[in-house]
Amino acid sequence: MTTAHHEDRLSGQIQFILEIDKLKRVLRRNLLIDGSRRENDAEHSWHLGMLALVMAEHAEPGVNLDRVVRMLLVHDIVEIDAGDTFIYDVVAVEAQEAAERAAADRIFGLLPGDQATEFRALWDEFEARETPEARFAKALDRLAPIMANHHNEGGTWALYKVTARQVREKVAIISDGSATLGAFAVDLVETSVARGHLAP
Amino acid sequence: MTTAHHEDRLSGQIQFILEIDKLKRVLRRNLLIDGSRRENDAEHSWHLGMLALVMAEHAEPGVNLDRVVRMLLVHDIVEIDAGDTFIYDVVAVEAQEAAERAAADRIFGLLPGDQATEFRALWDEFEARETPEARFAKALDRLAPIMANHHNEGGTWALYKVTARQVREKVAIISDGSATLGAFAVDLVETSVARGHLAP
Secondary structure (H helix, E strand, O other), rough: OOOOOOHHHHHHHHHHHHHHHHHHEEEEEOOOOOOOOOHHHHHHHHHHHHHHHHHHOOOOOOOOHHHHHHHHHHHHOOOHHHOOOOOHHHHHHHHHHHHHHHHHHHHHHOOOOHHHHHHHHHHHHHHHHHHHHHHHHHHHHHHHHHHHHHHHHOHHHOOOOHHHHHHHHHHHHHHHOOOHHHHHHHHHHHHHOOOOOOOO | OOOOOOOHHHHHHHHHHHHHHHHHOOEEEEEOOOOOOOHHHHHHHHHHHHHHHHHHHHOOOOOHHHHHHHHHHHOOOOOHOOOOOOOOHHHHHHHHHHHHHHHHHHOOOOOHHHHHHHHHHHHHHHHOOOOHHHHHHHHHHHHHHHHHHHHHHHHHHOOOOOOOHHHHHHHHHHHHHHHHHHHHHHHHHHHHHOOOOOOO
């Protein structure tokens, strides 16, 4: 490997690292657990990485936990260009897909070719939700806002007029990735309904 | 494993996940790359996890990258209780150590015993900086604010009257973890001095 080649690689890697700093400014709909402000995508991605490490034993046996963590660190980077989409806004979710693919091309494309391919593959795998790793990662991504809303007297559910029926559909995705966490999410949802924090 | 035992474990895990959400509210001295606001510990930890994945090839050969990522996700959690310490404030850094150990006892202690031990070991390893994984993790933790200050016309260096001599001492820690990234950091520091963004 020549020095010039080496420097080219580092330069692309640095550009990518500087670019993804913008994820700290992409706001999600849901609030922090203490309700004080909206959460951003970067801190959300960290929290999901920790959730994966802590909840590992509730994944399907044999799941490659480190791949789950990598997928979660990468999963929202496309939102730097494409923005956050509220998962209960069906029309927006469909329109979002092309924008996210273009974002993945541009942002992962800042990296040296082999790494662009590697990171893009992590994101594609997460989106496709076909591997046990992706199912577990997606389950955690769905669980986190339910936990936040449950602790915020309904939080964004009330604000955006989301009903329990809609939330239960998302809970099915959690159960696909982890039976234990699916059951836990059902408890949170039904408790929120019982408390009047989520419309039935 | 009984159901009651299972539920106890999950309950501790959930408590820990809710507790560490507070890391999103611990502010660091340095700014985001775009200079718009101060960075918090949670989004910083995410950025370091990404930095590890992207810069892997610049670590010592044979470094366990996934352990580096785990260490970086965990490394600032003690600051929920102990607060962020500015690394150029030597007196504060010394006083901080006992506070951080107490924080580690309390926060990791929310987890089931085996996990409390596992996460505490990650944090202890990071702090001791004796393994190649910890040296690489610490190098990235030192590199990130230098990158941010370099892109912010000196950023917190000017604000807190930090000199190039002080920064060069931190750069030595980067070189310990990665020769390539150490050389890159030296470039950033000397460019900042040449531009008048860092006092010599």
